[in-house]
Amino acid sequence: MSDLMGKLAPENVPRLAPGCRLNTAGSPEDLLLIPEGALRLKGPGRAIVELCDGQRSLRQVVEELHRRFPSEDAARIETEVVTFLARLHDRGVLEAV
Amino acid sequence: MKYQPRALIAEVTHRCPLHCVYCSNPLEMQRRSAELSTEDWTSVLQQAGEMGVLQLHLTGGEPLARRDTTELVKAGRSAGLYVNLITSGVGLDEARLDALVAAGLDHVQLSFQDTEETTANEFAGTRSHAVKLRVAEMIRQRRIGFTLNMVVHRRNLAHLEDMIAFAEASGAQRVEIANVQYYGWALRNRDALLPTREQLDRSVPILEAAQQRLQGRLRIEYVLPDYYAKYPKPCMNGWGHQQMLIDPAGRVLPCHAAAVIPGLDLPSAREHELRWIWEDSPAFNRFRDESWMPEPCRSCDRRTRDFGGCRCQAFLLTGDAAATDPVCTLAPKHAVIEEILQRGNGSVNREWVYRIDPS
Numbered sequence: 001m002s003d004l005m006g007k008l009a010p011e012n013v014p015r016l017a018p019g020c021r022l023n024t025a026g027s028p029e030d031l032l033l034i035p036e037g038a039l040r041l042k043g044p045g046r047a048i049v050e051l052c053d054g055q056r057s058l059r060q061v062v063e064e065l066h067r068r069f070p071s072e073d074a075a076r077i078e079t080e081v082v083t084f085l086a087r088l089h090d091r092g093v094l095e096a097v
Numbered sequence: 098m099k100y101q102p103r104a105l106i107a108e109v110t111h112r113c114p115l116h117c118v119y120c121s122n123p124l125e126m127q128r129r130s131a132e133l134s135t136e137d138w139t140s141v142l143q144q145a146g147e148m149g150v151l152q153l154h155l156t157g158g159e160p161l162a163r164r165d166t167t168e169l170v171k172a173g174r175s176a177g178l179y180v181n182l183i184t185s186g187v188g189l190d191e192a193r194l195d196a197l198v199a200a201g202l203d204h205v206q207l208s209f210q211d212t213e214e215t216t217a218n219e220f221a222g223t224r225s226h227a228v229k230l231r232v233a234e235m236i237r238q239r240r241i242g243f244t245l246n247m248v249v250h251r252r253n254l255a256h257l258e259d260m261i262a263f264a265e266a267s268g269a270q271r272v273e274i275a276n277v278q279y280y281g282w283a284l285r286n287r288d289a290l291l292p293t294r295e296q297l298d299r300s301v302p303i304l305e306a307a308q309q310r311l312q313g314r315l316r317i318e319y320v321l322p323d324y325y326a327k328y329p330k331p332c333m334n335g336w337g338h339q340q341m342l343i344d345p346a347g348r349v350l351p352c353h354a355a356a357v358i359p360g361l362d363l364p365s366a367r368e369h370e371l372r373w374i375w376e377d378s379p380a381f382n383r384f385r386d387e388s389w390m391p392e393p394c395r396s397c398d399r400r401t402r403d404f405g406g407c408r409c410q411a412f413l414l415t416g417d418a419a420a421t422d423p424v425c426t427l428a429p430k431h432a433v434i435e436e437i438l439q440r441g442n443g444s445v446n447r448e449w450v451y452r453i454d455p456s
Contacts, residue, residue: 007313017270019204019242023151024177031151033179035204035242035271037103038151092270092316 008058008086012096015054020093022049034093044069048081052094058085098376100335100385104152105145105178106342106353109138109169112162114187116222116451117210119248119283119290121353122158126455127345135165137367139172141343144371146176153178158345161188167200174201181206181242186232187225194235204242206273207233212259216252222451237268244271249300250290251447257300261307265315274304275320280354280409286449291441297325324434328399329406329422336384336408341375349374351381354409358418384408389419393427 008014016022016032023031023038030041032049041049044065051061062078069077088094111126133141142153153173160166161184173180181204182197209229211217217226236243245264249257257274264272276297277283277290304319311317323330333340333352342350347366355361364378375381383389387400394405405411406422414423414433421428 017242018240019244019270021179021203027177028149033151033203035181035244038179090313092313 007089008082008096010057010059010062012058013054013056014052014058014061014085014089014094014096016049016052017093017095022046032088032093034091039088039093045084048084049088052085054097058082058096061085100338100375102145102148102150102339102341102375104154104340105142105150106154106156106340107138107142107160107169108156108158108342108344109133109160109166110162110345111158111455113158113185113452113454114162114223115159115185115225116454117248117282118220118222118286118449118451119250119277120452121278121281121283122452123281123354123356124285125356126158126453128455131346132163133343133345133347133366135168135172137347138169141347141366141371142169142172142176142178146178148372148375151179152181154181154183156183159185159187161185161193167193167196170197170200170202179203183246184208185221185225186229189232189235191235194232194239198239198241202241204244205236206244206246207236207269208246208248209260209263210248211253212256212263220252233267233269243267243269244273245269246273246275248275248277249292250277251292251296252290254292254296254300257303261303261311261317264317265311269315271316271318273318273320275318276322278320278323280357280413282450282452284413287437288441288445289447289449291324291437292322293442294325294438297321323407323410323424324438326424327426329403329410329424331403332407332410332422335404337375337381338385338404341371341381349378349380351384352407352409354413355380357409358412361418384419391419391421393429394421397427 020034023033030046032039032041051064062081065077066074085094089096110132111122155169170180180202182202183206186207210220214226218224245267247260279287308317336351342353343366348363349366350363361380363380364374390405394400406425408418411420411422412418415430420430423430423433
């Protein structure tokens with residue numbers, strides 16, 4: 001697995017940091033609510049964050065997404081997910097234990 | 098409607114056990130007998146959620162001075178809001194914090210006045226520092242968003258490194274180190290609080306180094322005093338653009354200080370739907386677009402970034418709420434700021450008055 005940012009390893013177990021949560025499912029827009037405001041989640045953003053449940057490792061999150069989107073290019077999924085989560089991690093929104 | 102409200106600042110009471118010399122509350126405070134009830138707030142929060150407001154900031158005064166804080170948190174969450182409690186910590190014990198967390202509290206912002214107990218208590222006008230230390234530990238032990246807030250000024254800016262070290266060890270995810278903004282009691286005590294240019298110049302590299310060193314571990318937000326800035330702050334990100342404030346008696350304001358502006362007929366949430374207040378009330382539309390702007394704002398490239406600055410500050414310092422914020426170096430009345438800075442950096446009476454507690 002790629003190690004784009006050097007901070008998130010495949011065996012890390014990601015979960016939202018304290019004070020960060022998804023808005024209510026089924027709302028007009030998918031948002032990640034954080035202390036300073038909200039981040040708008042596009043496309044599969046919400047599904048990815050939901051998989052970061054503090055149980056699955058990053059590798060398992062990616063594998064689950066491969067299962068859900070079998071027609072998508074596996075390498076592209078991996079790159080996009082890791083980039084997305086690394087950005088949340090850099091912002092302090094995501095913990096990786 | 099072009100403007101979408103995102104945050105509701107709920108000043109649920111003006112009562113407070115602290116008497117901070119820089120309190121942002123108005124000098125004329127609402128009394129307990131005038132406060133909205135639990136049911137009133139529940140209705141207001143429901144309306145806010147339906148309008149697309151995302152964040153609720155429960156503040157005061159001290160929001161814990163009300164007995165129904167837990168119910169207010171619950172009402173906020175039921176309305177779909179992210180709930181932040183802005184508190185001094187006084188009035189919080191383990192059981193009450195557990196109840197607040199169980200009610201869905203997302204985040205606590207805990208204030209400190211200094212890192213030294215003696216001066217912290219002096220600035221707060223009460224012996225609260227030791228209590229705050231215990232409360233910080235209680236918050237750290239729970240899985241909840243935690244921001245420390247330190248208001249800085251002439252008398253405590255020298256402790257900046259200690260403040261950062263304290264924040265680092267506190268377990269908070271964020272710390273706001275905010276220079277006093279001069280409204281309410283802070284304006285009354287400005288001569289005693291205004292930092293010197295040297296103090297500010299010293300503070301910036303300390304903050305920048307700490308931000309870099311602590312990246313990914315602790316977010317540090319630093320707010321400079323706008324009197325020393327070249328251009329004004331984008332106050333509230335624009336009048337009636339994203340935020341509204343409701344005072345203890347239910348008056349709805351575009352910002353903390355708007356009640357000082359003469360002729361602004363502040364609508365009440367007791368009498369009107371929140372949506373009407375936001376979209377149609379004269380108060381929220383008074384400075385919303387650009388039609389009120391004088392020169393040099395009207396033709397200035399920065400008008401879409403700072404919206405001409407702060408209307409309340411323009412009124413407080415020039416007597417005209419529709420003047421360019423005098424903080425701006427391009428403002429016709431900028432000399433007012435230069436005089437204040439000159440006086441503040443000279444020898445003036447630095448005694449202060451303490452914020453009173455409305456009964």
